[in-house]
Structure formats: structure tokens, C-alpha cells
Amino acid sequence: MGLGLYLHVPFCKARCSFCAFYLQIHREDRALAYLESLSREIRLHAEMDSLNGRPLDTVYFGGGTPTTLSSNELSSVLEQVRHCSELQKQAEVTLEAHPATVTKEGLRSLVHAGFNRISFGVQSMDDGELIRIGRRTPRHAAGIAVETARSAGFVNINLDLIYGLPGQTTESWRATLEETVALQPTHLSCYALTLEEGSKLHRDHRDGHSDEPDADLQNAMEDEAVRRLASAGFERYEISNYSRPGYACRHNQLYWCGEEYLGLGPSAQSYLNGCRFGNVDDLQAYHRSLESGDFPIQGREQLTPDQRRREAIVFGLRLIEGIDLGIVQDTTDRAWEQVLDRLMDQGLLEEQAGRVKMTERGRRFADSVAVELL
Numbered sequence: 001m002g003l004g005l006y007l008h009v010p011f012c013k014a015r016c017s018f019c020a021f022y023l024q025i026h027r028e029d030r031a032l033a034y035l036e037s038l039s040r041e042i043r044l045h046a047e048m049d050s051l052n053g054r055p056l057d058t059v060y061f062g063g064g065t066p067t068t069l070s071s072n073e074l075s076s077v078l079e080q081v082r083h084c085s086e087l088q089k090q091a092e093v094t095l096e097a098h099p100a101t102v103t104k105e106g107l108r109s110l111v112h113a114g115f116n117r118i119s120f121g122v123q124s125m126d127d128g129e130l131i132r133i134g135r136r137t138p139r140h141a142a143g144i145a146v147e148t149a150r151s152a153g154f155v156n157i158n159l160d161l162i163y164g165l166p167g168q169t170t171e172s173w174r175a176t177l178e179e180t181v182a183l184q185p186t187h188l189s190c191y192a193l194t195l196e197e198g199s200k201l202h203r204d205h206r207d208g209h210s211d212e213p214d215a216d217l218q219n220a221m222e223d224e225a226v227r228r229l230a231s232a233g234f235e236r237y238e239i240s241n242y243s244r245p246g247y248a249c250r251h252n253q254l255y256w257c258g259e260e261y262l263g264l265g266p267s268a269q270s271y272l273n274g275c276r277f278g279n280v281d282d283l284q285a286y287h288r289s290l291e292s293g294d295f296p297i298q299g300r301e302q303l304t305p306d307q308r309r310r311e312a313i314v315f316g317l318r319l320i321e322g323i324d325l326g327i328v329q330d331t332t333d334r335a336w337e338q339v340l341d342r343l344m345d346q347g348l349l350e351e352q353a354g355r356v357k358m359t360e361r362g363r364r365f366a367d368s369v370a371v372e373l374l
């Protein structure tokens with residue numbers, strides 16, 4: 001069973017209009033206080049042996065924008081993680097980065113510190129679209145960032161894209177895909193825009209200033225991504241994720257395969273020993289808990305065997321290969337069986353060679369399928 005560590009860095013230079021993550025605008029004093037608390041949290045988990053001495057297969061610095069912290073700060077955190085827990089020799093260590101926040105020297109020192117995967121939030125290769133979602137970085141910054149990362153020693157490079165952005169057309173999405181493929185990343189994540197409550201786009205829509213993303217257009221854009229990325233040698237292994245052979249994201253696979261992870265930092269979520277728990281999504285409350293020597297945890301739920309099985313099915317169905325039929329059949333719950341039968345009859349799920357998968361139609365309605373199954 002794999003084990004991952006997620007570290008949430010809750011800072012960005014500015015907030016993008018589609019984003020509702022917990023974060024604050026980066027300031028030196030905030031970052032220093034956060035690093036002090038994060039260090040306390042790492043030590044506290046080590047003292048309590050939260051990981052039961054198990055080595056980590058993956059470490060993931062996400063956010064926010066982790067690269068708002070300096071490379072020295074990020075390297076020190078990774079160094080402390082190594083000091084307080086064991087990392088597998090081949091551990092995947094990912095850093096999320098904004099294209100405008102990296103330098104060659106900084107990235108070189110991060111490679112030296114042990115980071116071996118970098119994920120850039122690119123979102124679009126169209127300047128007008130970037131401006132409309134509150135990104136001040138011009139499109140060519142993505143290419144410069146990828147070249148900088150590569151020359152600093154990163155081989156495993158992911159780029160995040162979003163389709164269905166305000167004003168985006170099939171043609172501009174096609175152009176974004178072309179320019180992205182030309183950068184030769186090892187991995188691509190393509191997400192359909194959703195209007196998250198708390199985001200500016202959600203408020204604009206609520207106040208009647210903008211439309212919801214057009215579902216038909218987004219479906220056409222998804223089809224375009226599937227076609228173009230397959231022809232460029234990417235394998236779609238999860239609803240929104242595509243990789244070159246051997247470069248599927250090991251950390252995210254832990255989530256989809258029901259494996260365990262510990263989350264550190266404000267708002268980070270954990271799943272350990274069959275228990276789900278999350279940290280407070282408030283930086284001040286996070287500091288206060290750790291200053292008093294307490295875990296900054298709010299909400300803890302021990303999953304029953306039935307909940308664990310349902311979650312394994314819901315998350316596992318996000319994978320294109322689906323899940324083992326045995327997991328689905330292992331139940332005496334008639335109501336649950338009826339839901340599954342109905343989803344099969346509706347052509348949203350299918351059984352193939354001892355596995356249950358979402359059909360192409362099912363992937364379009366993945367969130368509704370998940371709600372029915374949970």
C-alpha cells in the first residue's frame with residue numbers, strides 16, 4: 001500500500017478568477033509565520049509517529065503557489081520531511097509552480113534538494129483568455145518556464161490546462177493544445193472549467209454579468225483534447241489526466257486507488273488508518289493550534305468498511321482502467337446493487353474483462369455518477 005505526503009502552501013501573488021482554494025496573498029511575514037507553524041506540524045507528526053514508521057512513496061507541494069516561497073525555504077521544508085520521516089529511494093517529489101515565479105538557479109537548487117517533478121499551472125496559451133481569468137502572466141511565460149525547468153534538470157514536467165474559459169473557442173483551445181504539445185511535457189491535466197462557489201467567476205455569474213460554461217462546447221473541447229493528445233503519444237489514464245508512458249502522477253494515483261496520505265498546512269486533507277480528517281482552513285487558527293502543541297485538525301471521520309468500499313469505487317472509477325469487478329460485487333446491499341444496475345442500464349458504466357469502468361458517456365457525467373454511488 002502506498003503512502004503520500006501533501007504539503008499545502010496557502011499563498012499566491014494574486015487570486016485567479018476561477019479559483020476558490022484556501023489561500024492568502026503572499027507576504028514575507030505571512031510566509032515566515034507559516035513556515036514556523038509547518039515545521040511545528042512536521043515535528044508533531046514525527047513525535048506522534050502518525051505514519052507508523054512507514055516510508056513515503058510520494059511528496060507533493062501544492063497550493064496556492066508553492067513557488068511564492070524561495071527555493072531555500074522549499075528545500076528546507078523537504079529537508080525537514082526527510083529528517084522526520086523516511087522517503088523511498090525512488091520517491092516522486094512534486095512541486096506545483098506558477099510559470100512567472102521560477103528561475104534557473106532556483107529550480108536547479110530544488111532539483112539538487114530532491115524535487116523530481118514540476119507542475120506548472122498554465123491554464124491557457126491565449127493572452128486574452130489569461131487576462132479574463134485574472135492571470136497577468138503572458139502566454140509565452142509557459143514556454144520559458146518549461147525550458148528553464150528542463151535546463152535546471154527536471155525531466156518530469158506537467159502542465160495544467162482549463163477548457164471552457166470565458167471567451168474561449170474551439171479554435172483557441174485547439175491552438176492552446178498545439179502550443180502545449182510542442183513544449184513536450186511528460187504529463188498534461190485538462191480540466192473543464194466549473195464555477196466554484198467563492199470564486200470571482202461564480203460571483204459574476206450570480207450577479208448576471210457572465211454565462212455558465214457551455215456544456216456542449218466543453219464536451220467538444222474534451223473530445224479535441226482526447227484526439228490531439230492521443231495522436232501526440234499521451235495516454236489518458238484518468239478523466240482529466242494524460243501522460244507519456246511511465247509518467248502517470250504517482251501521488252494523485254494514491255487518491256484514486258484509495259491509498260493513504262497525510263496532508264500538512266491549512267486546509268490540507270488526510271486519509272490515514274481508515275480515517276479521514278482535515279486541517280483548519282484558516283491561517284490564524286492553524287498557527288494558534290500549533291503554538292499550543294495541538295494538531296490543527298477540524299473534523300475527523302472513521303470510515304466504516306462499507307464507506308471505504310464505496311469510496312474505493314467512486315475514486316477508482318475516475319481511472320480509465322476502472323476497478324476490479326470483485327470490489328463492486330462484494331456487497332449484500334440490495335439498494336446499492338440496484339443503483340449500479342441502473343447506471344449500467346443507462347450506459348454510464350460498463351463491465352469489461354472482469355473490470356467495471358465508466359463509459360465515454362459516464363465520464364461526461366462523472367460527478368453525478370459519483371453522487372449516486374456514495
Ligand code: SF4
Pocket residue numbers: 011012014015016019020021023063064065098121
Ligand atoms: S489557480 Fe493557482 S495560482 Fe491561481 S489563485 Fe488559485 S492557487 Fe493561486
